[in-house]
Amino acid sequence: MGTTPVLSVDPRTGEPRGQVATEADTEAVDAAVRAAADTLPALADPAARTALLRAAADALESAGDEVVAAADAETALGPSRLTGELARTSHQLRAFADVVEEGAYLDVVIDHADPEAGPVPRPDLRRYKVPLGVVAVFSASNFPLAFGVPGGDTASALAAGCPVVVKAHPDHPDTSERCAALLRRAAGSVGLPPDVVRLVHGFRAGTDVISHPLVAAAGFTGSIAGGRALYDAAAARPRPIPFHGELGSLNPVVVTEAAAAERPEEIGTGLAGSFTLGAGQFCTKPGLVLAPVGEPGDRLVAALTHATTGTPPAVLLDARLREAFLRGVRRRAALPDVQAPVTPHGDGPFAVRAGFLTVPAERLTVPGPHHLLLEECFGPVTVVARYRDAAEVNAVLGRLPGNLTATVHLAAAEARQADGPAAALLAGLTALVGRVVVNGWPTGVAVAPAQHHGGPYPATTGTASSVGDTAIERWLRPVTYQDAPPALLPAPLRDDNPLGLPRRVDGRLELPGR
Known part of the structure; x- marks a missing residue:
C-alpha cells in the first residue's frame, strides 16, 4: 500500500474531514486483484451468490443512517436524495439475487444429436454462459451508492459470479470505505471470502487495475475524457478486455x-x-x-x-x-x-x-x-x-x-x-x-427488468445496459460443449436439469414448474 493519504472533503466548506485511506500503489493493486481472483471458485455456487446479494442489501439498510450521513458530508446531495438512493441500491442488490435464483440469465440451450439434420448431421450441442473473471468497477461521482461501491456494476458482476475490485471515486472515499466494509462483512456472513469485493484508491490505481492481467472486464461511469482513456487502455492490453463505459449524454x-x-x-x-x-x-x-x-x-x-x-x-x-x-x-x-x-x-x-x-x-x-x-x-x-x-x-x-x-x-x-x-x-x-x-422526463432510472440504461457512443462504449436485469450480461460469455459425456457436463447442461433452470431444448422452451 502506498503512503499518499486519501482525504474526505466536505464540498460545502472545502474543508478536509480527515484521512480515510491511502492510495494504492502498483503492488497493492496487484495484491487486491489476486486476492479477488482467488475467490472465483467460491462464487461458482449460485445459492451462495443469492445469499450474498441479499445479505449485502440487508447490511446496507441496517447501516443506512451512517452511510447516508457519510455520503451527504462528502457529496452535499442531501439526506432525502441519498436515502432514496440507498433504497434503490438495496433493491438493485435483491433484484439481481432474484435473477440468479431464476437462472434464465445463463441462457441454456440444448440441441440433442440428430444424424438426420441437414445439411450436415448435428452433434450434441449444449450452451450456457460462464463468468468472465475479475471485474474492475470505477465508481461514479454523482451516485455514491447506486453507481458506487455497492451499485449496479458491483451487484451485477457478483450475480454473474465475478469478484469485484472497485476503484473508489475521490469525491466520496469515506462512503466507499464504509460500503466496501459492509459488503465484505456480508460475504463473510454467508460463508464466502470477504475478498469477493476489494477496494482501491488513487488515480494510479485506476490505470493499474485496468491493465492487470487477471482483470477480465471493467465498468465505468464518468466523463468522456476519463472513460475514453480507460477504454483505450483496455483495448491496448496484450489481451484486450470488454470495457463497459458510460461517458456522457446530452439527452x-x-x-x-x-x-x-x-x-x-x-x-x-x-x-x-x-x-x-x-x-x-x-x-x-x-x-x-x-x-x-x-x-x-x-x-x-x-x-x-x-x-x-x-x-x-x-x-x-x-x-x-x-x-x-x-x-x-x-x-x-x-x-x-x-x-x-x-x-x-x-x-x-x-x-x-x-x-x-x-x-x-x-x-x-x-x-x-x-x-x-x-x-x-x-x-x-x-x-x-x-x-x-x-x-x-x-x-x-x-x-x-x-x-x-x-x-x-x-x-x-x-x-x-x-x-x-x-x-x-x-x-x-x-x-x-x-x-x-x-410526455415525461428522463431523470430517474427505474430499476426494472425492462429498463435499458445505455446508448450509442459516447453515451456508452457498447450496447449493454448498466441498469436492469440484462446488466448481468456484461460479465458473462457463452460456452458450448459438443458431444461431452453426460457425467462431465456442468449441472445447467445436464438432461435431468438438477438446478431447475429455464432452458430451450431442441427448439422448445422449457419452464420448470409451469
Missing part, C-alpha cells in the same frame, strides 16, 4: 408545437425540475430542448424562467466540477445569438445558481462554434433551441452523437396518430438513444 428533448400550445406551463415547470434535479448532476439531465418559436414556445419559456428562478442554490460535488460548470456556462453564453433568460452563476464560494440559455435552432444545424451547445455541460443548466419547423428539428437531431435518452412531448391528439409525424419523430429518436421517454 435531447423535443416539444412539438401542439404540445407547447396544449400545456406550456406544465412542460416548462417540469423541465425546470428535471434539469435542476440533483444540481443538474444526473447523467440523464435534459441538456438540450427543442421548443417552437412563437407564442406557445414563449409561454413555455416564461414558465421555465419562473420555475428556474425559484430554484435554491446548490453545492456541486467538488470544486473542480464547480469551476468547469461556470467556465462552460460562460463560454456558451458568449456565443452569438445566445441569450440567458436566467443566467447560471456562482453563489458564494461553493454554491451555484441554476439557469438556462436560449438560441435559434438554426445556429445548431451547421458546423461552427455553436457546436459547443451540443456538448454536455455538467451542472444545473440547459439549452432551449427555438425551432421554426420540423426540418430544423431534424437537422439539429441529425448532428447529435449517441445519447442515453431522448424525450418527446406530444399533444393528446398527436399521441393517438399511429402513422402521423409523432411516430416518425419517435423512430428518428430511437436511432440516437437507448431510452425514449414520451
Whole structure:
C-alpha cells in the first residue's frame, strides 16, 4: 500500500474531514486483484451468490443512517436524495439475487444429436454462459451508492459470479470505505471470502487495475475524457478486455408545437425540475430542448424562467466540477445569438445558481462554434433551441452523437396518430438513444427488468445496459460443449436439469414448474 493519504472533503466548506485511506500503489493493486481472483471458485455456487446479494442489501439498510450521513458530508446531495438512493441500491442488490435464483440469465440451450439434420448431421450441442473473471468497477461521482461501491456494476458482476475490485471515486472515499466494509462483512456472513469485493484508491490505481492481467472486464461511469482513456487502455492490453463505459449524454428533448400550445406551463415547470434535479448532476439531465418559436414556445419559456428562478442554490460535488460548470456556462453564453433568460452563476464560494440559455435552432444545424451547445455541460443548466419547423428539428437531431435518452412531448391528439409525424419523430429518436421517454422526463432510472440504461457512443462504449436485469450480461460469455459425456457436463447442461433452470431444448422452451 502506498503512503499518499486519501482525504474526505466536505464540498460545502472545502474543508478536509480527515484521512480515510491511502492510495494504492502498483503492488497493492496487484495484491487486491489476486486476492479477488482467488475467490472465483467460491462464487461458482449460485445459492451462495443469492445469499450474498441479499445479505449485502440487508447490511446496507441496517447501516443506512451512517452511510447516508457519510455520503451527504462528502457529496452535499442531501439526506432525502441519498436515502432514496440507498433504497434503490438495496433493491438493485435483491433484484439481481432474484435473477440468479431464476437462472434464465445463463441462457441454456440444448440441441440433442440428430444424424438426420441437414445439411450436415448435428452433434450434441449444449450452451450456457460462464463468468468472465475479475471485474474492475470505477465508481461514479454523482451516485455514491447506486453507481458506487455497492451499485449496479458491483451487484451485477457478483450475480454473474465475478469478484469485484472497485476503484473508489475521490469525491466520496469515506462512503466507499464504509460500503466496501459492509459488503465484505456480508460475504463473510454467508460463508464466502470477504475478498469477493476489494477496494482501491488513487488515480494510479485506476490505470493499474485496468491493465492487470487477471482483470477480465471493467465498468465505468464518468466523463468522456476519463472513460475514453480507460477504454483505450483496455483495448491496448496484450489481451484486450470488454470495457463497459458510460461517458456522457446530452439527452435531447423535443416539444412539438401542439404540445407547447396544449400545456406550456406544465412542460416548462417540469423541465425546470428535471434539469435542476440533483444540481443538474444526473447523467440523464435534459441538456438540450427543442421548443417552437412563437407564442406557445414563449409561454413555455416564461414558465421555465419562473420555475428556474425559484430554484435554491446548490453545492456541486467538488470544486473542480464547480469551476468547469461556470467556465462552460460562460463560454456558451458568449456565443452569438445566445441569450440567458436566467443566467447560471456562482453563489458564494461553493454554491451555484441554476439557469438556462436560449438560441435559434438554426445556429445548431451547421458546423461552427455553436457546436459547443451540443456538448454536455455538467451542472444545473440547459439549452432551449427555438425551432421554426420540423426540418430544423431534424437537422439539429441529425448532428447529435449517441445519447442515453431522448424525450418527446406530444399533444393528446398527436399521441393517438399511429402513422402521423409523432411516430416518425419517435423512430428518428430511437436511432440516437437507448431510452425514449414520451410526455415525461428522463431523470430517474427505474430499476426494472425492462429498463435499458445505455446508448450509442459516447453515451456508452457498447450496447449493454448498466441498469436492469440484462446488466448481468456484461460479465458473462457463452460456452458450448459438443458431444461431452453426460457425467462431465456442468449441472445447467445436464438432461435431468438438477438446478431447475429455464432452458430451450431442441427448439422448445422449457419452464420448470409451469
